[in-house]
Amino acid sequence: MDVSTKFLVSFVTFLLFIFSRAQRSNSTNKNSIELGSSIVAGTNSSWKSPFGDFAFGFYPLVSTHYLVGIWFDKIPQKTLVWSANRGDPARIGSTNNFTVKGQFLLQHVNRTSVLIDNEFRFTDTILPGQTLNMGQMLFSNANGTQDYSTGQYKLEVQKSDGNIVISAFRFADPGYWDSKTNSNTSVRLIFNNKTSFLYAVNGTHNIFNMTTEVPNPVENYYHRATINDRGNFQQLIYLKEGGKDWTVIWQAITQPCTVNAICGVYGFCTSPDNSTVNCSCLPGYTSFDPNSLSKGCYPSVAVDFCAANANSSASNFTVEQIQNADIPNNIFFDLQRIDSSDLDSCSKEVMNDCFCMAAVLIDSVCYKKRTPLLNARISIPETSNRVTLIKVPQVLQEDKNDSPSRVVLIVEGQHVPYLLLCLQLLLSIIIQHFVIS
Numbered sequence: 001m002d003v004s005t006k007f008l009v010s011f012v013t014f015l016l017f018i019f020s021r022a023q024r025s026n027s028t029n030k031n032s033i034e035l036g037s038s039i040v041a042g043t044n045s046s047w048k049s050p051f052g053d054f055a056f057g058f059y060p061l062v063s064t065h066y067l068v069g070i071w072f073d074k075i076p077q078k079t080l081v082w083s084a085n086r087g088d089p090a091r092i093g094s095t096n097n098f099t100v101k102g103q104f105l106l107q108h109v110n111r112t113s114v115l116i117d118n119e120f121r122f123t124d125t126i127l128p129g130q131t132l133n134m135g136q137m138l139f140s141n142a143n144g145t146q147d148y149s150t151g152q153y154k155l156e157v158q159k160s161d162g163n164i165v166i167s168a169f170r171f172a173d174p175g176y177w178d179s180k181t182n183s184n185t186s187v188r189l190i191f192n193n194k195t196s197f198l199y200a201v202n203g204t205h206n207i208f209n210m211t212t213e214v215p216n217p218v219e220n221y222y223h224r225a226t227i228n229d230r231g232n233f234q235q236l237i238y239l240k241e242g243g244k245d246w247t248v249i250w251q252a253i254t255q256p257c258t259v260n261a262i263c264g265v266y267g268f269c270t271s272p273d274n275s276t277v278n279c280s281c282l283p284g285y286t287s288f289d290p291n292s293l294s295k296g297c298y299p300s301v302a303v304d305f306c307a308a309n310a311n312s313s314a315s316n317f318t319v320e321q322i323q324n325a326d327i328p329n330n331i332f333f334d335l336q337r338i339d340s341s342d343l344d345s346c347s348k349e350v351m352n353d354c355f356c357m358a359a360v361l362i363d364s365v366c367y368k369k370r371t372p373l374l375n376a377r378i379s380i381p382e383t384s385n386r387v388t389l390i391k392v393p394q395v396l397q398e399d400k401n402d403s404p405s406r407v408v409l410i411v412e413g414q415h416v417p418y419l420l421l422c423l424q425l426l427l428s429i430i431i432q433h434f435v436i437s
């Protein structure tokens with residue numbers, strides 16, 4: 001396998017990195033990739049790295065399509081670490097040709113062939129020996145081992161300032177975790193192949209440590225660092241002999257609800273144990289897909305609070321309170337900030353401002369929020385003692401003497417008569433979790 005210098009920062013270099021020992025030891029080694037050879041999706045054929053730890057080939061998906069990728073081949077999970085076509089899986093019978101020119105060509109069935117990008121791009125994982133330079137990034141998968149296409153989260157060593165930032169990039173999110181290494185130059189995120197430590201350096205100094213401890217000897221483990229579909233950047237190990245699964249040894253996020261947009265627009269995040277994520281909808285909102293609450297929620301009923309006849313009369317809605325909850329965002333994204341406020345006056349602000357659907361009271365400051373609402377959460381201790389206030393339409397009033405927290409929502413016009421009774425019951429249960437009145 002002869003590689004000329006023009007591929008220096010290329011995909012082939014990355015492959016050489018994984019397959020390096022084959023190249024060094026013996027060029028006629030059976031494990032190296034022969035010029036002019038090819039493999040076919042669906043035949044289980046792949047090119048293996050020298051000791052068989054990694055394979056490069058067609059990776060089968062649950063969708064019965066294939067990704068051209070590299071995976072840990074000796075473990076039952078066959079964990080994928082990189083793929084060339086994550087958003088465009090190939091069908092059975094597609095071929096991957098290593099041409100005599102030293103290029104990889106993906107020949108889709110019944111489609112024109114595509115050159116596998118010479119510019120190597122990481123997907124969601126880095127391995128020991130690799131570094132992320134300024135401007136380079138990792139993108140999470142959409143859904144674990146089910147959907148490897150690009151998901152919601154990005155880790156980037158920012159070109160602008162050297163800060164390492166994790167963000168929900170589809171929402172123009174400024175980030176929910178960072179290394180605070182801004183104002184440095186020549187920053188690189190290193191995954192050291194001797195110590196298996198992850199850390200950041202600038203030109204001269206170690207400026208940020210991630211890993212604190214790795215079990216010894218490190219050669220007895222497989223190592224990877226991955227940004228997952230929950231927006232967490234984690235370092236994981238797998239015992240080579242007799243290991244059963246990946247174990248997390250370091251992670252950026254220790255409270256899952258601090259990940260921005262995790263429950264989607266109008267979603268509400270709680271975590272009973274700092275490990276599982278419980279997504280629900282804010283009061284007055286309904287989930288798009290009850291099986292996938294991260295897709296977010298929409299208003300259960302469309303009300304024009306600013307219509308002339310609405311008259312901003314408080315009788316059309318209530319303002320619900322959620323204790324110990326916040327809707328944090330960058331302060332410049334708020335609609336308005338009112339100092340020297342309290343629960344009463346903050347509530348009135350939400351009531352009397354027809355543009356405002358929510359506010360959060362922190363100490364004596366009332367932050368009125370822009371819509372659509374994102375990042376609503378309970379994440380103790382950060383959100384302790386904060387009160388979230390949500391405007392909830394009160395479309396049908398049962399009885400004027402009823403407690404103000406009793407609300408009935410209409411889900412969709414035509415089913416209303418049948419749903420009303422059930423909804424009333426259901427909502428009175430749900431609302432108990434949100435309302436303290």
Ligand SMILES: *[C@@H]1O[C@H](CO)[C@@H](O)[C@H](O)[C@H]1NC(C)=O
Nearest residue numbers: 024025026027028029030031
């Ligand atoms: C490479 O391997 C072949 C066959 O296994 C062997 O004949 C040859 O001597 C080896 N060459 C080197 C440089 O080790």
Ligand SMILES: *[C@@H]1O[C@H](CO)[C@@H](O)[C@H](O)[C@H]1NC(C)=O
Nearest residue numbers: 040041042043044045060092
């Ligand atoms: C691929 O390997 C799996 C498991 O080893 C086997 O069940 C399957 O029949 C193989 N498929 C082909 C086309 O060889």
Ligand SMILES: *[C@@H]1O[C@H](CO)[C@@H](O)[C@H](O)[C@H]1NC(C)=O
Nearest residue numbers: 037038095096097105107113
């Ligand atoms: C790729 O390899 C296969 C099998 O060797 C061959 O049939 C096909 O023509 C090749 N495709 C290209 C574009 O070189």
Ligand SMILES: *[C@@H]1O[C@H](CO)[C@@H](O)[C@H](O)[C@H]1NC(C)=O
Nearest residue numbers: 091092093094108109110111
């Ligand atoms: C490819 O196209 C041919 C002719 O249009 C068709 O007969 C064949 O079924 C197609 N193959 C696949 C896998 O779709």
Ligand SMILES: *[C@@H]1O[C@H](CO)[C@@H](O)[C@H](O)[C@H]1NC(C)=O
Nearest residue numbers: 017020128129130192193194
């Ligand atoms: C570790 O990485 C360095 C630089 O990339 C390389 O020279 C060295 O051979 C690697 N060591 C091991 C054990 O892979």
Ligand SMILES: *[C@@H]1O[C@H](CO)[C@@H](O)[C@H](O)[C@H]1NC(C)=O
Nearest residue numbers: 179180181182183184207208
């Ligand atoms: C570089 O990063 C370190 C570590 O976070 C920080 O203390 C320092 O202020 C940054 N900037 C410079 C110019 O050193």
Ligand SMILES: *[C@@H]1O[C@H](CO)[C@@H](O)[C@H](O)[C@H]1NC(C)=O
Nearest residue numbers: 183184185202203204205207
């Ligand atoms: C690297 O970090 C050190 C320690 O924070 C700092 O003194 C130095 O100015 C930084 N150098 C560059 C080039 O950012």
Ligand SMILES: *[C@@H]1O[C@H](CO)[C@@H](O)[C@H](O)[C@H]1NC(C)=O
Nearest residue numbers: 199200205206207208209210
């Ligand atoms: C990171 O850890 C190394 C070794 O333990 C230490 O020398 C270095 O000062 C640490 N860097 C920072 C920024 O704390």
Ligand SMILES: *[C@@H]1O[C@H](CO)[C@@H](O)[C@H](O)[C@H]1NC(C)=O
Nearest residue numbers: 254255271272273274380381
């Ligand atoms: C989650 O972690 C934080 C910080 O470590 C801690 O204060 C909080 O009590 C934990 N919450 C739960 C539900 O375990």
Ligand SMILES: *[C@@H]1O[C@H](CO)[C@@H](O)[C@H](O)[C@H]1NC(C)=O
Nearest residue numbers: 268270272278279280430433
């Ligand atoms: C999830 O959160 C909702 C709203 O806070 C709560 O009603 C429900 O009991 C929680 N579910 C679990 C399993 O914790």
Ligand SMILES: *[C@@H]1O[C@H](CO)[C@@H](O)[C@H](O)[C@H]1NC(C)=O
Nearest residue numbers: 142143144146291292293294
């Ligand atoms: C991820 O895939 C699983 C299994 O197919 C599915 O149950 C789940 O709803 C999916 N999650 C998302 C967020 O789409």
Ligand SMILES: *[C@@H]1O[C@H](CO)[C@@H](O)[C@H](O)[C@H]1NC(C)=O
Nearest residue numbers: 303304307309310313315316
């Ligand atoms: C608000 O309530 C008033 C009186 O109850 C009613 O006339 C008006 O139509 C309501 N507005 C909306 C937008 O529901």
